[in-house]
Amino acid sequence: MFQIVQAFGGDALAILGAALAAIIAGMGSAKGVGIVGEAAAGVVSEDPGKFGKVLILEILPGTQGLYGLLAAIMVMGKVGGLDLASGAMLLFASLPIAIVGYFSGKSQGRVAAAGCSLVAKKPEQSGKGIIFAAMVETYAILALLISILLIGKVG
Amino acid sequence: MNRELEYTYAVARVRANEQTLLSAADIEQLITAGDYKVTMQKLSDAGWGEIKDIYNYASYLENYFAKTWDFLVEIMSDIHELDLLLVKNDMQNLKAALKQIVSQHDAKDLYVQSTVYDTETILKAVEDRRWNDLPDFMQEPAKEAYEVLTETANGQLADAIIDKATLERIKFLGVESGSPILAELAERMCATANIKTALRCANTGKSKDFVTRSLCDCDTISKDKLIETSLEGVDSVLKYLEESSYKDAGAKFKESTSAFEKWCDDILMECVKEARYTAFGIDPIIAYYVARDAEIKTVRIILSAKINNLPADVIRERVRALYV
Numbered sequence: 001m002f003q004i005v006q007a008f009g010g011d012a013l014a015i016l017g018a019a020l021a022a023i024i025a026g027m028g029s030a031k032g033v034g035i036v037g038e039a040a041a042g043v044v045s046e047d048p049g050k051f052g053k054v055l056i057l058e059i060l061p062g063t064q065g066l067y068g069l070l071a072a073i074m075v076m077g078k079v080g081g082l083d084l085a086s087g088a089m090l091l092f093a094s095l096p097i098a099i100v101g102y103f104s105g106k107s108q109g110r111v112a113a114a115g116c117s118l119v120a121k122k123p124e125q126s127g128k129g130i131i132f133a134a135m136v137e138t139y140a141i142l143a144l145l146i147s148i149l150l151i152g153k154v155g
Numbered sequence: 156m157n158r159e160l161e162y163t164y165a166v167a168r169v170r171a172n173e174q175t176l177l178s179a180a181d182i183e184q185l186i187t188a189g190d191y192k193v194t195m196q197k198l199s200d201a202g203w204g205e206i207k208d209i210y211n212y213a214s215y216l217e218n219y220f221a222k223t224w225d226f227l228v229e230i231m232s233d234i235h236e237l238d239l240l241l242v243k244n245d246m247q248n249l250k251a252a253l254k255q256i257v258s259q260h261d262a263k264d265l266y267v268q269s270t271v272y273d274t275e276t277i278l279k280a281v282e283d284r285r286w287n288d289l290p291d292f293m294q295e296p297a298k299e300a301y302e303v304l305t306e307t308a309n310g311q312l313a314d315a316i317i318d319k320a321t322l323e324r325i326k327f328l329g330v331e332s333g334s335p336i337l338a339e340l341a342e343r344m345c346a347t348a349n350i351k352t353a354l355r356c357a358n359t360g361k362s363k364d365f366v367t368r369s370l371c372d373c374d375t376i377s378k379d380k381l382i383e384t385s386l387e388g389v390d391s392v393l394k395y396l397e398e399s400s401y402k403d404a405g406a407k408f409k410e411s412t413s414a415f416e417k418w419c420d421d422i423l424m425e426c427v428k429e430a431r432y433t434a435f436g437i438d439p440i441i442a443y444y445v446a447r448d449a450e451i452k453t454v455r456i457i458l459s460a461k462i463n464n465l466p467a468d469v470i471r472e473r474v475r476a477l478y479v
Contacts, residue, residue, distance in 0.1 A: 035160060035163055038160075038163040038164040038167070039163045039164065039166070039167040040167070041164055041167075042163070042164040042165065042166070042167025042168040042170075042171070042230075043167045043168075043170075043171055045168060046167075046168055046171035046172060047171055110160075110434070110435070113163050113167070113434065113435070114434035114435075116167050116170075117166060117167055117170040117434055120167055120170040120171035120173075120174075121170050121171070121173055121174060
């Protein structure tokens, strides 16, 4: 492993960081969207007219994957002749959105699925369901922000 | 993956369907809706189905319940998840099969729908005395009840043996589910059934052997105390109930039989009502079934009272607690 790192220099570490940001945050989103998708399909099968309302809830946990992608692109912009220290810093800078993105995506999926039940029973309260799910987003945004700041500090 | 997430789709469909449950206002409208025919029409308008024979409300409600069952079968990937609720139907069919085989008379009116296990398989197993062909939990009670029926022709005791096995199975499934709500529901089902049996045995002077073979083990009420007091009489059972965690049972029994029956149903509803705030897991699905069951029971009471021209106040006293 050490030989590989030495052979490819800091670029390998930076690419690893970008990959982790995209993969782990994407996994969280995939899980979250999957959970909401099941609940949304249940609601729509009973009342197709609620498609629009549950669609917003289903989209919400998908953002973590996008944040991971954004961080990965930013890291990739720095790749090219990086020394080991800079590569390691970019790897660590990618971790906040990778880890927080995974957990917040999954949790947001649960909250949004519960929001689908709210839409099913009280469609006029759907805005509250969206707010509850959006609260979880806060932590993914904070993690993205810190990742962006850290990436900006490198190089 | 977390097991409770297995029911996400089903819970969403249940939540959407909960909107069709009758509210307290709807029930009040049915109570005050003039005569029986108008009440039936109101039910039909509320989506309870087309009326084929207006005076056959039993069949009408049975068809409505069958719709609920079909819905649950559709949303559940494994219907055995609902065994806790349906085991009583399967055991009822076991009773019917035993009676049919022992008496050599057709007992088709005794069979019920909405079962988990195939009724024909149960009947065939009883007919051939192949007890091992029955589900595990049915084998011993079926054999025991069959022996009682053939050796003593004591149908009451045979029924009591099956009922006890039913309750034991319910209790087992409640604990096994891992859900505190379902475990509590199963416990309350067993406790109320034990109380009813003890009071009935005390009233009819049943023997110790009969009572012992009829009551199941419960955590919240002592089986031994119920056996002991039921041999002494109804007053002793009521006195014990006042000391137990079911002290309201005695008061309701003294009030009237209908008040006691209502109390028995209402404490089950009280238990599952917590599932209204549960977003995942099987609890909301079980709660929906219990809610539909209570709703249909209430509508049956209203229709029966309307046919017999009972006043609205008398009907209101009998209306079960609602889920929504």
